[in-house]
Amino acid sequence: MRNRMILVTAAFASFGATPALAASGPFFSLSNTDFVVSISFLLFVAILLYFKVPGIIGGMLDKRADAIRGELAEARALREEAQSLLASYERKQKEVQAQAERIIATAREDAAGAAEQAKADIAHSVERRLAAADDQIASARDKAMREVRERAISVAVAAAGEVVSGQMTPERDAALVDTAIETVESRLH
Template sequence: MFISSAIAATAEHAAEAGHHGPFYTQAEFWVGAAFVLVVALAFRKVFAAITAGLDARASQIKGRIDEAAKLREDAQALLAEYQRKQRDALQEAEAIVAHAKHEAARLKTEAEAAMEASIVRREKQAVERIAQAEAQAMAEVRNLAVDMAIAAANKMIAEKLAPDAQDLLIEDSIRGLSGKLH
């Protein structure tokens, strides 16, 4: 369009100037044609540079978009992995709590059984100690009674027996001891 309007303007200009003859013989035509050619060549180089710059920018933008898409995919994969790890950690925590509750119940049962056994054992020990104390008290009472009976018998014998009878009783007791000691 631009070229055709430049040519038309050159032709009109030549007609107005009073030049006759073919348009391509006129200097103005060649100046206009050279101008159009220079502008077209310059426009082509400028257009190529602009196009190359836009293509490079589009390539950079596409690279950034691809990188952003890759980063987004990586972030989604990482998020999914962390969500899975969180679920696993929650399940593990629930399992630990359940195990701890089970262990606590088991330990409570064992502690109750051990406490019961300890109470029974201590009660048995207390009964045995009481029985031992009773036996010891009975033995002490018996020994005391024997001692008192011997003392009373000695006193009675000393008061009521004659010295000859006492000697005879002592000799009898000594002979009786020799049979009991063997």
């Protein structure tokens, strides 16, 4: 209670000190500005100590420091996690790159094999078509030769018929028929 009374008195004294009173007088007088300011400062510090403001501010600063330490630890953990994720992604990227290169190499090999197979298939197809063309040419040649022979035979028979009919007389015709009958009889018996 006594402390409070001193504080109240000091507060009134500091409020009562005006610039006009502070202009003259000895140092330990309420008329001296330096003395009033010093008293007011000490009174202010005493009030702060009485209400334990430095401890509260220290506690707040400690809490803030702990929060900052926690945030730093969390940031370190996040950084380490990000680095591990980055390393993981880089490994996966290398694996995917290697796999893509293997796929490309396999595709090139398959394409080369397919090209060779296609060349072989085309060569075989050309050989079959050439053989078929040769067969068609031979068949056409044989057909043409048969047609030419048949036509030649037809022409020869027609020409022979005209020649024979022109040279045949009824007496000669009867003699040929008789000769043919005799030949058939001799062969049958």
